[in-house]
Amino acid sequence: TQLLEQSPQFLSIQEGENLTVYCNSSSVFSSLQWYRQEPGEGPVLLVTVVTGGEVKKLKRLTFQFGDARKDSSLHITAAQTGDTGLYLCAGASTSGTYKYIFGTGTRLKVLA
Amino acid sequence: KAGVTQTPRYLIKTRGQQVTLSCSPISGHRSVSWYQQTPGQGLQFLFEYFSETQRNKGNFPGRFSGRQFSNSRSEMNVSTLELGDSALYLCASSLIGSSYEQYFGPGTRLTVT
Numbered sequence: 520t521q522l523l524e525q526s527p528q529f530l531s532i533q534e535g536e537n538l539t540v541y542c543n544s545s546s547v548f549s550s551l552q553w554y555r556q557e558p559g560e561g562p563v564l565l566v567t568v569v570t571g572g573e574v575k576k577l578k579r580l581t582f583q584f585g586d587a588r589k590d591s592s593l594h595i596t597a598a599q600t601g602d603t604g605l606y607l608c609a610g611a612s613t614s615g616t617y618k619y620i621f622g623t624g625t626r627l628k629v630l631a
Numbered sequence: 632k633a634g635v636t637q638t639p640r641y642l643i644k645t646r647g648q649q650v651t652l653s654c655s656p657i658s659g660h661r662s663v664s665w666y667q668q669t670p671g672q673g674l675q676f677l678f679e680y681f682s683e684t685q686r687n688k689g690n691f692p693g694r695f696s697g698r699q700f701s702n703s704r705s706e707m708n709v710s711t712l713e714l715g716d717s718a719l720y721l722c723a724s725s726l727i728g729s730s731y732e733q734y735f736g737p738g739t740r741l742t743v744t
Contacts, residue, residue, distance in 0.1 A: 550731055552731070552732060552733075554735075559737070559738075560737050560738070561635070561721050561723070561735030561736050561737050561738050562674075562721075562733075562735050563735070564732055564733065564734065567731065567732055607674065609674075609733075611731055618676065618687060618689075619664070619676060619679075619687075619731075619733075620676065621666075621673060621674040621675075621676075622673075623673055624673055624674075
């Protein structure tokens with residue numbers, strides 16, 4: 520069974536601090552997506568990474584896909600209160616049977 | 632473009648009853664996936680429909696079923712509700728015939744008493 524483990528599970532930081540969230544698996548993924556979910560809403564797609572080693576930037580957010588396409592990270596620079604939410608990584612299986620799985624989630628709270 | 636819509640947003644049912652949830656995808660999106668989200672289990676894949684056919688299915692009992700109509704709208708049905716079915720049910724649509732880059736609706740919060 521392919522699993523996506525995220526760490527840390529919870530994170531509470533002050534506004535202005537930097538942070539990194541990790542998404543790890545023992546399996547290879549053809550692509551990985553990152554989503555952010557706010558209370559009472561569905562997840563919102565942030566980015567897709569496809570190529571091993573790929574780095575994508577979205578304003579203060581930097582996403583990286585591991586060289587072996589088994590892991591990914593999300594780095595937030597100078598966090599703002601608006602970054603608060605549940606961050607989820609998700610990936611498409613490379614095994615014969617198609618399956619799309621979500622990570623365990625990282626709940627981020629940015630304090631003013 | 633209008634986003635994914637789900638109805639109803641909130642639902643309270645009694646154990647043993649059945650429920651039908653509805654999802655309208657983004658215009659032009661032919662793939663619709665359903666997920667169950669709970670605090671303990673996180674986001675779990677239920678099934679995916681593409682062009683009115685179920686393409687993929689997660690590890691849920693047969694009480695959970697779905698269908699897709701010719702206009703890509705989808706419904707999900709849960710029969711013989713159990714307390715453990717209380718969850719946020721999310722629908723997501725995607726442009727091509729895979730579940731990459733999914734666009735989610737706001738979800739239906741189901742409470743089973």
